[in-house]
Amino acid sequence: MLKQMEGSRAVAEAVALCRPEVICAYPISPQTHIVEALGEFVKDGSLAPCEFINVESEFAAMSVAIGSSAAGARTYTATASQGLLFMAEAVYNASGLGLPIVMTVANRAIGAPINIWNDHTDALSQRDSGWLQIFAETNQEALDLHIQGFRLAEELSLPIMVCMDGFILTHAYERVDMPTQEQVDAYLPKYEPRQVLDPAEPVSIGAMVGPEAFMEVRYLAHAKQMEALKLIPAYAAEFKSVFGRDSGGLVHTYKADDAETMVVAMGSVLGTIKDTVDEMRAAGHKIGVLGITLFRPFPIAQVRAALQGAQRVVVLEKSLAVGLGGILATNVRMALSALPIDVYTVVAGIGGRPITMRSLHGLFRRAEQDDIDAVTFLDLNRAVVDKQLDRERAKRRSGPAAEAMLRDVGVVAAKLA
Amino acid sequence: MSFQPVKFYQTGTFTVGNRLLPPEERSVQAQAKRYNSINSGHRACQGCGEALGARYAIDAAMEAVDGQLICANATGCLEVFSTPYPETSWQVPWIHSLFGNTAAVATGIAAALKVKKQQGEPRNIRVVAQGGDGGTTDIGFGCLSGMFERNDDVLYICYDNGGYMNTGIQRSSATPPAARTATTMAVGAEPGNVFGQGKFVPAIAMAHEIPYVATATVADLRDLEAKVRRAMEIRGARYIHILVPCPLGWGTASNETIRIARLAKETGMFPVFEAEHGEVKSVLAIRHPLPVEEYLKPQKRYAHLFGKTPQVEVIARLQELADRNIRKYGLLDGGER
Ligand SMILES: Cc1ncc(C[n+]2csc(CCOP(=O)(O)OP(=O)(O)O)c2C)c(N)n1
Ligand code: SF4
Ligand SMILES: [Mg+2]
Numbered sequence: 001m002l003k004q005m006e007g008s009r010a011v012a013e014a015v016a017l018c019r020p021e022v023i024c025a026y027p028i029s030p031q032t033h034i035v036e037a038l039g040e041f042v043k044d045g046s047l048a049p050c051e052f053i054n055v056e057s058e059f060a061a062m063s064v065a066i067g068s069s070a071a072g073a074r075t076y077t078a079t080a081s082q083g084l085l086f087m088a089e090a091v092y093n094a095s096g097l098g099l100p101i102v103m104t105v106a107n108r109a110i111g112a113p114i115n116i117w118n119d120h121t122d123a124l125s126q127r128d129s130g131w132l133q134i135f136a137e138t139n140q141e142a143l144d145l146h147i148q149g150f151r152l153a154e155e156l157s158l159p160i161m162v163c164m165d166g167f168i169l170t171h172a173y174e175r176v177d178m179p180t181q182e183q184v185d186a187y188l189p190k191y192e193p194r195q196v197l198d199p200a201e202p203v204s205i206g207a208m209v210g211p212e213a214f215m216e217v218r219y220l221a222h223a224k225q226m227e228a229l230k231l232i233p234a235y236a237a238e239f240k241s242v243f244g245r246d247s248g249g250l251v252h253t254y255k256a257d258d259a260e261t262m263v264v265a266m267g268s269v270l271g272t273i274k275d276t277v278d279e280m281r282a283a284g285h286k287i288g289v290l291g292i293t294l295f296r297p298f299p300i301a302q303v304r305a306a307l308q309g310a311q312r313v314v315v316l317e318k319s320l321a322v323g324l325g326g327i328l329a330t331n332v333r334m335a336l337s338a339l340p341i342d343v344y345t346v347v348a349g350i351g352g353r354p355i356t357m358r359s360l361h362g363l364f365r366r367a368e369q370d371d372i373d374a375v376t377f378l379d380l381n382r383a384v385v386d387k388q389l390d391r392e393r394a395k396r397r398s399g400p401a402a403e404a405m406l407r408d409v410g411v412v413a414a415k416l417a
Numbered sequence: 418m419s420f421q422p423v424k425f426y427q428t429g430t431f432t433v434g435n436r437l438l439p440p441e442e443r444s445v446q447a448q449a450k451r452y453n454s455i456n457s458g459h460r461a462c463q464g465c466g467e468a469l470g471a472r473y474a475i476d477a478a479m480e481a482v483d484g485q486l487i488c489a490n491a492t493g494c495l496e497v498f499s500t501p502y503p504e505t506s507w508q509v510p511w512i513h514s515l516f517g518n519t520a521a522v523a524t525g526i527a528a529a530l531k532v533k534k535q536q537g538e539p540r541n542i543r544v545v546a547q548g549g550d551g552g553t554t555d556i557g558f559g560c561l562s563g564m565f566e567r568n569d570d571v572l573y574i575c576y577d578n579g580g581y582m583n584t585g586i587q588r589s590s591a592t593p594p595a596a597r598t599a600t601t602m603a604v605g606a607e608p609g610n611v612f613g614q615g616k617f618v619p620a621i622a623m624a625h626e627i628p629y630v631a632t633a634t635v636a637d638l639r640d641l642e643a644k645v646r647r648a649m650e651i652r653g654a655r656y657i658h659i660l661v662p663c664p665l666g667w668g669t670a671s672n673e674t675i676r677i678a679r680l681a682k683e684t685g686m687f688p689v690f691e692a693e694h695g696e697v698k699s700v701l702a703i704r705h706p707l708p709v710e711e712y713l714k715p716q717k718r719y720a721h722l723f724g725k726t727p728q729v730e731v732i733a734r735l736q737e738l739a740d741r742n743i744r745k746y747g748l749l750d751g752g753e754r
Binding site: 021022024047048050051052053054055057059062063064065066067068069070071072073075089090094097172197198199201202203204206207208209210212269 | 421487488517518526527528530531532559560562567649
C-alpha cells in the first residue's frame with residue numbers, strides 16, 4: 001500500500017512486519033524515531049509477542065541482542081555513530097558467534113568533534129567486524145532491505161547492518177509502498193536457529209578457541225560472506241517476484257554504457273549524483289554511476305565488471321580514513337587491481353555537509369580533465385585549516401582546535417545552503 | 418527460614434553434616450542424582466573456591482528448576498578453566514559472550530524465553546548469569562545495574578575472589594584493603610591495596626531494591642544451596658555474591674580454601690546475609706568470634722602485615738572494618754538490632 005511517511009516510521013513498520021521477538025535499543029539521533037515507533041507497537045500490543053527492552057547503553061543493547069538471538073528469538077536493534085562505537089566489542093562478538101541479529105545503522109558522523117549529522121564513518125568503522133553491511137539509497141529501499149536482511153541474516157547465521165543515511169533518509173517524508181503482512185510472511189520463513197540455548201540439548205556457545213582452530217573458524221565467517229554474494233541477488237530476485245519491485249542486490253549501474261568517467265558512491269547521495277549525471281549526459285559528457293548497495297561482503301567481481309570499461313573512477317565517499325584518504329575508494333581500488341584506471345578519492349559530505357549538484361558539476365568536470373587530487377576534499381575551506389595551522393605554528397598553547405576553527409567560520413548555517 | 422543455623426553446627430565442630438538433617442533437606446551435592454552441571458575434568462587450580470562455589474550454585478539452581486536452566490558466563494577464570502574446547506565441563510546450555518556484558522546477555526535470554534513462553538513453550542526455563550568480581554563489580558557493572566533496575570528475570574551470581582585472577586591477580590574494586598595484588602604491590606608507604614576505595618556490590622544491589630540479594634561463602638555450602646534455591650523461587654532480578662578463596666591469588670594452601678572462607682565470615686571480614694527488596698532479612702551469625710589476624714595470617718597476600726615489624730596499625734584498621742560489618746549487619750547476634 002502506498003503511504004506518505006517518515007523514513008524511520010517506514011523502517012519501523014517494515015521491521016514489525018518481520019515479526020521480531022526481541023527488540024532492544026538505546027536512544028541516539030538519528031535512530032530514535034525508529035525504535036520509538038517499535039516501542040509503541042509493542043506497548044499497544046499490535047506487535048506481539050515481542051519484548052521491547054529499554055537498555056542502559058548500546059553495549060547492553062547489543063549484548064541483550066546476543067542473548068536473545070542465542071536463545072532462539074528473532075532480534076532487532078538500531079543505533080548510530082557513538083552508539084555503534086560504544087557497542088563495538090559486542091558487535092564483533094555477535095558476528096563471531098554467528099547470531100543473525102538485524103541492526104539499522106542510521107548513519108551519522110563520529111566525534112570528536114561531536115556531530116549529529118550524516119556520513120558513513122560509523123558503519124564503515126565496523127567494516128571488518130564480520131557483519132553484512134548493506135546501504136539503502138531511498139526510504140523504499142531501506143524498508144525493503146530490512147525484510148531482505150532478516151531473510152539473509154538468518155539463512156547465513158550472520159548479523160546484518162542495514163545502513164540508511166541519518167536525517168537525509170531517516171527523517172525524510174516520502175512515499176513508500178508498504179508491503180502487507182501476507183507478503184512478508186510469504187517471503188520470510190520462521191526463524192530456525194542453527195544453534196540455540198536449550199536445556200533439552202545443552203550446548204556450550206562461546207568457548208575459547210586456540211591457534212589450532214581459530215583460523216578455520218574465522219575463515220568460515222569469510223566463506224559465508226562469500227556465499228552471501230550469491231544469495232543476495234537470488235533473494236533480491238525473489239523479493240521482486242513477491243513484492244513487485246527491485247530492491248537491494250549488490251551494485252547498480254546508471255548510464256554506465258560507454259562512460260569514460262564512472263562515479264562510485266553509496267547511499268542517498270546517489271540521487272544527487274544521478275541528477276547531475278543526467279544533466280552532464282544531456283550536455284554530451286560520457287559519465288556514468290555505480291551505486292554500491294552491498295559493502296560487506298564487498299562485491300569485487302561486480303565492481304570490477306562495472307568499472308573496467310572506464311578511463312577513470314571517481315569514488316565519492318562520506319567517510320575519511322585519516323592518514324590514508326578513502327575507505328570505499330580503497331576497496332574499489334582492490335577491485336580494479338592491475339587495471340590501468342585512475343581512481344580518485346573524493347571525501348564529501350562528512351559531518352552532514354551538503355553535497356550540492358553545483359559542487360558535483362564542478363568536481364566531475366575537473367575529474368574528466370584529470371584535474372583533481374588523488375585524494376580530494378569536496379568543498380573544503382582550506383583557508384580555515386591554514387589559519388589554524390598558522391595559529392599552531394605561532395603559539396605552543398594554541399588551545400582547542402575545533403573551537404577556534406568554528407570561531408573562524410562564524411555563524412554558519414546560512415552559508416551551507 | 419530456608420536454612421537451619423542451629424542444627425547446622427550441632428556437632429560443635431564446623432563440619433557440614435548432612436546426616437544431621439532430614440533427607441529432604443540434605444545437600445544437593447550429597448545426592449547421587451545431582452546434576453554435575455560443571456563436570457569433572459576442568460582446569461581450575463587445586464582448591465579453587467570459584468570452581469567449588471559454581472558447582473554448588475549451579476547444581477542447586479538446576480535442582481530448583483528441574484534442570485530447565487540456561488547459564489550465561491562472563492570472561493574470567495570460571496569461563497576459561499571450564500571450556501577449552503572440546504573439553505567443555507558444562508552440562509547445561511551455556512554461553513560466554515564477553516567480559517563486561519553477562520547481565521545483559523542474560524536479560525536477552527530471559528526476554529527470548531518470555532516470548533517463547535507466550536508462543537506456547539511448555540517448559541519454565543530460567544536464566545542464571547555468573548561472573549567473577551572483576552566482571553561484576555567493575556567492567557560489567559553498568560550492565561548489572563541495568564538488569565537490576567529493570568528487574569529482569571535473572572539470577573546473577575558473582576564469584577568474588579577479590580581480584581582479576583584470570584589475568585594474573587590484579588586489583589579489582591572488590592580487592593580488600595591492604596591485600597597485595599600484581600597492581601597493588603606490597604611496596605611503598607602504604608603497601609598493598611589502599612584503604613578507602615572499593616565497593617561492596619551486595620549493598621549496591623540492595624539499593625536497587627531488587628527482590629532478593631544474598632551473600633554466601635564456600636564455607637557454608639548448604640547455606641549457599643539454600644540461597645540459590647530461594648533465589649530461584651523468586652521472579653525478577655536476584656543477586657548472590659559468593660566469597661570464593663583463590664589459592665593462587667591469595668597465597669593459601671589448596672586444602673585451606675574452606676577454612677579461609679569460614680574465617681572470612683567468622684572474623685566479620687565478609688558479612689553473610691540475605692535481603693529482600695533492599696532490607697536485610699537474615700544474617701548468618703558469627704559462631705566463634707575471632708580477630709582478623711586469624712583470617713589474614715594464612716594468606717600470603719597479607720604477608721607484608723606480619724613481617725619483622727608487624728603492621729599493627731594496618732591490622733587495626735582491618736579490624737575496624739570487620740567490627741563495622743559486625744555492627745552494621747548484627748553478625749554477633751544473628752541480625753538482632
Ligand atoms: C574488555 C576486556 N578487558 C579485559 C579483558 C581481560 N580479562 C579477561 S578475564 C579478566 C579478569 C577476570 O577477573 P574476574 O572477573 O574477577 O574473574 P576471575 O578470573 O578472578 O574469576 C580480565 C581482566 C577482557 N577479556 N575483556
Ligand atoms: S587462579 Fe584462583 S580463581 Fe582462577 S582457577 Fe586458580 S584458584 Fe581458581
Ligand atoms: Mg576475580
